[in-house]
Amino acid sequence: MKSSTAAAVAALAAIAEARKCQNLTVPITASARNGVFDVSTPLTNIDVANFILDLTQQGKNYSADTLTGYATISGKYNIAATYCEPDSGPADTLQILTHGIGFDRSYWDLPANDYNYSYVKEAVDEYGYSTFTYDRLGIGMSSHGEPVNEIQALLEVAALKELTLLLRAGGVSGISKAYAKTVHAGHSFGSEHTYALTAMYPNITDAIALTGFSQNGSFIPYFGLGGNFLQNLNSALTSYVDGYLAASDRSAVQTNFFAPGAFDPAILAIATSTGQPVTVGELLTIGGETGSVNHFPDPVLIITSGRDIPYCGGNCYAAPSGGYPNIPSTSKNNFPDAKSFEVVIVGEAGHGLNLEYSHPYTYSEVLNFFLQNVPPGGKATPEPTTVSAPAQPDKTATGTEIPAASTAAASESGHWRQGSWNSKTHGW
Numbered sequence: 482m483k484s485s486t487a488a489a490v491a492a493l494a495a496i497a498e499a500r501k502c503q504n505l506t507v508p509i510t511a512s513a514r515n516g517v518f519d520v521s522t523p524l525t526n527i528d529v530a531n532f533i534l535d536l537t538q539q540g541k542n543y544s545a546d547t548l549t550g551y552a553t554i555s556g557k558y559n560i561a562a563t564y565c566e567p568d569s570g571p572a573d574t575l576q577i578l579t580h581g582i583g584f585d586r587s588y589w590d591l592p593a594n595d596y597n598y599s600y601v602k603e604a605v606d607e608y609g610y611s612t613f614t615y616d617r618l619g620i621g622m623s624s625h626g627e628p629v630n631e632i633q634a635l636l637e638v639a640a641l642k643e644l645t646l647l648l649r650a651g652g653v654s655g656i657s658k659a660y661a662k663t664v665h666a667g668h669s670f671g672s673e674h675t676y677a678l679t680a681m682y683p684n685i686t687d688a689i690a691l692t693g694f695s696q697n698g699s700f701i702p703y704f705g706l707g708g709n710f711l712q713n714l715n716s717a718l719t720s721y722v723d724g725y726l727a728a729s730d731r732s733a734v735q736t737n738f739f740a741p742g743a744f745d746p747a748i749l750a751i752a753t754s755t756g757q758p759v760t761v762g763e764l765l766t767i768g769g770e771t772g773s774v775n776h777f778p779d780p781v782l783i784i785t786s787g788r789d790i791p792y793c794g795g796n797c798y799a800a801p802s803g804g805y806p807n808i809p810s811t812s813k814n815n816f817p818d819a820k821s822f823e824v825v826i827v828g829e830a831g832h833g834l835n836l837e838y839s840h841p842y843t844y845s846e847v848l849n850f851f852l853q854n855v856p857p858g859g860k861a862t863p864e865p866t867t868v869s870a871p872a873q874p875d876k877t878a879t880g881t882e883i884p885a886a887s888t889a890a891a892s893e894s895g896h897w898r899q900g901s902w903n904s905k906t907h908g909w
Contacts, residue, residue: 502563504562504563508559511639520532537706559624562613562644571657578614579667580617581672581693582670588668598748601614603848618632635769638678649663669832670763672693686779691782693785695792697801704791724762739832740787748836777819780850
């Protein structure tokens with residue numbers, strides 16, 4: 482990856498004029514084999530607390546215990562979206578961005594501080610990509626639904642598939658271009674959707690970036706308990722039926738998404754006031770999308786914070802057994818056919834990567850990964866830029882090479898780095 486130079490800055494400035502964006506409503510038909518759960522819709526906050534305590538009980542699998550069978554769910558839905566392209570015209574490559582639990586599509590384009598936190602602004606204005614952000618099915622301004630047995634993970638993946646096919650075929654009203662090249666990025670639950678999409682349809686996109694992600698599901702209960710979820714009291718729930726749950730207050734949002742000392746309190750306040758809920762069905766099916774091997778043949782990036790709660794239990798630097806250097810690196814075995822595989826750990830950040838002080842580093846890693854593998858094309862293609870990594874904690878593993886034991890067990894196409902490391906260790 483090249484360092485920032487005057488020439489690179491000049492090349493970027495040539496395309497960094499302004500982005501053109503429009504809000505869209507995209508009608509789709511989606512169908513999925515959903516689980517049928519013998520779970521009553523919570524009607525009170527006591528019901529919600531009981532559900533969360535059952536769901537997170539150590540040594541139990543509440544989802545499996547309450548699953549009574551499967552049913553095909555089909556329907557016509559409207560998806561609320563925002564499409565952006567460079568002022569100079571559409572790129573040749575479209576980024577399709579899927580948000581996670583607790584947010585809507587504004588996670589990718591936060592207007593705070595003159596869009597300083599906006600991934601979309603960086604992707605379009607500085608790197609020359611077109612972007613498509615959307616509210617996941619069931620959330621935000623997209624169609625809502627029955628919260629237990631309809632709005633579940635796989636129906637949302639089916640919606641993402643339909644959106645992707647429409648965008649590649651030029652079938653979205655208001656977007657003049659058919660995008661032969663796409664890349665997908667997700668955050669958290671959105672990364673799970675992206676994983677599942679490419680596991681089911683390996684040739685549907687050209688590269689993926691999974692942010693706020695690992696395949697270790699043992700820490701998801703921390704997220705369920707940390708959110709202190711409530712029913713119909715939070716302002717985020719005013720337009721939702723019973724069975725949509727939201728974090729109770731600012732402290733709950735901080736616990737799940739923000740690491741100590743790594744964020745602006747004003748951004749935490751915005752994340753709380755604009756936060757979106759999660760359905761009972763989503764909580765029952767979270768993690769079920771990522772259990773299979775993924776034969777996606779193209780480049781894969783996983784970028785996760787060092788203090789991520791739901792996917793690392795607050796410490797992604799922990800080294801699992803088997804010679805792996807960190808928790809997210811275990812996903813290498815699930816991508817046996819990937820052209821390349823990278824893992825990046827972002828310092829002492831929390832799960833909400835886009836909302837913390839380290840977001841410029843996160844964006845640089847994701848966008849340079851896409852730039853090197855699937856350039857935007859269009860009027861101009863910028864040079865990669867380097868953003869300094871946030872300071873790292875004083876950990877034994879930091880700054881050391883990956884042990885030889887881990888290099889023997891995986892393909893030569895993978896590498897990883899922790900925060901401020903300049904070296905890349907290959908061959909694990």
